Amino acid sequence: MEKTYKLKDLILYFLKLGAIGFGGPVALVSYMHRDLVEKHKWITEEDYKEGLALAQLAPGPLAAQLSIYLGYVHYRIIGATLVGLAFVLPSFLMVLGIGYAYVKTGGLPWMQAVFYGIGAAVIGIIAISSYKLSKKSLGKDWLLWGIAIIVAIATFVTEREILWLMLAGGLVVWLYKAPPKFISGKATILSPVLLQITTAFTLNGKLIQTGWFFFKAGAFVFGSGLAIVPFLYGGVVKEYQWLNDQQFLDAVAVAMITPGPVVITVGFIGYLVAGLPGACVAALATFLPCYLFTILPAPYFKKFGKHPSVKAFVDGITAAAIGAIIGAVFVLGKRQITDMLAAAIALITILVLLKFRKLQEPVIIVVAAILGLFIKSWL
Known part of the structure; x- marks a missing residue:
């Protein structure tokens, strides 16, 4: 498929998505499908599915x-670089501003009230997004649905994304639909596993130490913000004691109330640890691995992506990825929906989105934030 758009169009789209795209990785990848595949038709369904599968296999934040x-699809390295920067920059600038205010005021007491409303609405948004993504990608294929359901249950029970299940999903569909006539390089499958090996390597200097920790966070953690949060907690709170429990919870809340990738919370954490330099180092170190592990295998993914065996493997990986996303919805819901009012906000959000399909998510987020402040302040 020839490109029907200019690079600046894609950059502007991702600047906008990074500035107003709420709902975490589930919603963000759904928005990309809705806008780039269905609406503008800039990206084919196959290219999108290949990208989603590769993003799930490689370490780092899914949406980024x-x-x-x-x-990368049509504009290669320059396109991948500029689009990645455009997507992350708006939310990074936002968390910098919030981090500055947080330090100056000694905390954000209103944040929990705002997050109460927004968090409940976000559950509704990502529930609808995952439903649409499942319906579109899985269709009526019983095998793909079976894989998605198994991975969803596993994700919900363990509260983490399991790499070997992702690989197993791809292998099952591969062997069932297109028994392989060749064996691909083992490094493609083994490299994500090897990347999970931890290391005790330490360096002097807070910025270097910060950069190394967040590089590991980006390189060793697979999937969405749901997967990276426990890794960050173990490091910044337990190991290095850069933040206390409340500061860390506030950092997660900042990530949820700002648009763009949830992992941008690393910018807020980095700011609290070492100011502006800390924020820049943390963000760069976290996103650098996911950038490299996307563009380096991309040419081979494009070259062999149309092969029946590879296509079957990608379909299985995609089904497993959707299952993990569905499981994450339930995990987040369990943590966020703590009372009847929160449940009501989530349910109303779902009903409103089903009724008014063109309603923009930021409108719902703003209303939910106001509701949260009202409920916590007056009720």
Whole structure:
């Protein structure tokens, strides 16, 4: 498929998505499909599915990796680089501003009230997004649905994304639909596993130490913000004691109330640890691995992506990825929906989105934030 758009069009789209795209990785990857595949038709369904599968296989934040891959599809390295920067920059600037205010005021007491309303609405938004993504990608294929359901249950029970299940999903569909006539390089499958090996390597200097920790966070953690949060907590709170529990929870809340990738919370954490330099180092170190692990295998993914065996493997990986996303919805819902009012906000959000399909998500987020402040302040 020849490109029907200019690179600046894609950059502007991802600047906008990074500025107003709420809902975390589930919603963001759904928005990309809705806008770039269905609406504008800039990206084919196959390219999108290949990008989603590669993003799920490689370490790092799912939505950011998919954006980098979609930039690579027609504009290669320059497209991947500029699109990735455009997607991350708006939310990074926002968390810098919030971090500055947080330090100056000694905390954000209103944040929990705002997050109460927004968090409940976000559950509704991502529930609808995952439903649409499942319906579109899985269709009526019982095998793909079976894989998605198994991975969803596993994700919900363990509260983490399991790499070997992702690989197993691809292998099952591969062997069932297109028994292989060749064996691909083992490094493609083994490299993500090897990347999970931890290291005790330490360096002097807070900025270097910060950069190394967040590089590991980006390189060793697979999937969405749901997967990276426990890794960050173990490091910044337990190991290095850069933040206390409340500061860390506030950092997660900042990530949820700002648009763009949830992992941008690393910018807020980096700011609290070492100011502006800390924020820049943390963000760069976290996103650098996912950038490299997207653009380096991308040419081979494009070259062999149409092969029946590879296509079957990608379909299985995609089904497993959707299952993990569905499981994450339930995990987030369990944590966020703590009372009847929160449940009501989530349910109303779902009903409103089903009724008014063209309603923009930021409108719902603003209303939910106001409701949260009202409920916590007056009720």
